[in-house]
Amino acid sequence: DAGVIQSPRHEVTEMGQEVTLRCKPISGHNSLFWYRQTMMRGLELLIYFNNNVPIDDSGMPEDRFSAKMPNASFSTLKIQPSEPRDSAVYFCASSPLTGAGDTQYFGPGTRLTVL
Amino acid sequence: QKEVEQDPGPLSVPEGAIVSLNCTYSNSAFQYFMWYRQYSRKGPELLMYTYSSGNKEDGRFTAQVDKSSKYISLFIRDSQPSDSATYLCAMNYGGSQGNLIFGKGTKLSVKP
Numbered sequence: 001d002a003g004v005i006q007s008p009r010h011e012v013t014e015m016g017q018e019v020t021l022r023c024k025p026i027s028g029h030n031s032l033f034w035y036r037q038t039m040m041r042g043l044e045l046l047i048y049f050n051n052n053v054p055i056d057d058s059g060m061p062e063d064r065f066s067a068k069m070p071n072a073s074f075s076t077l078k079i080q081p082s083e084p085r086d087s088a089v090y091f092c093a094s095s096p097l098t099g100a101g102d103t104q105y106f107g108p109g110t111r112l113t114v115l
Numbered sequence: 116q117k118e119v120e121q122d123p124g125p126l127s128v129p130e131g132a133i134v135s136l137n138c139t140y141s142n143s144a145f146q147y148f149m150w151y152r153q154y155s156r157k158g159p160e161l162l163m164y165t166y167s168s169g170n171k172e173d174g175r176f177t178a179q180v181d182k183s184s185k186y187i188s189l190f191i192r193d194s195q196p197s198d199s200a201t202y203l204c205a206m207n208y209g210g211s212q213g214n215l216i217f218g219k220g221t222k223l224s225v226k227p
Contacts, residue, residue: 042219043159043203091158106158
């Protein structure tokens with residue numbers, strides 16, 4: 001099993017540019033999560049999907065952030081326009097079930113730097 | 116007051132020491148308690164999971180939950196350099212995984 005796959009692993013961009021982060025969850029998993037991790041705020045949930053449907057996007061910081069899951073094997077997180085305060089590590093995680101105690105499997109993350 | 120508080124450390128111990136990592140929380144509705152381990156430049160991975168109060172042991176690791184004090188702990192016995200990582204507590208009050216709240220993590224270094 002390849003685990004959760006994220007791309008790119010590193011992204012450096014300039015303020016105002018569009019950034020697209022990609023995630024391939026573990027095959028057969030029904031839930032997908034996007035997190036952001038910073039030193040100041042720790043690990044924060046941005047949005048999660050169950051069976052490709054967005055369930056809760058209350059963690060998305062602003063309208064500049066959007067996420068899609070067109071099918072069970074692919075999701076994107078887009079930032080447009082990007083700002084320096086968006087610099088963080090963005091993680092995608094997937095889970096086989098939707099229960100509150102079920103394990104989430106994290107990808108390696110995308111380290112985003114916005115200059 | 117944040118929902119989950121965790122001392123960021125860093126915590127440095129000699130190899131073989133017993134390590135105690137802790138989190139406090141404010142929401143008495145939390146029922147599921149987890150510890151994730153995160154190596155440098157990697158994603159978090161689930162280490163231990165406990166439902167409600169009590170202890171759970173897995174090899175050198177023991178997780179404790181004291182709901183009356185809103186306090187959870189992770190103990191590592193005979194610590195090894197390979198245990199050097201950041202440890203994040205996480206908790207959920209049920210309903211869905213979208214309610215999972217993480218602590219900021221404690222960075223642990225085990226010196227050989």
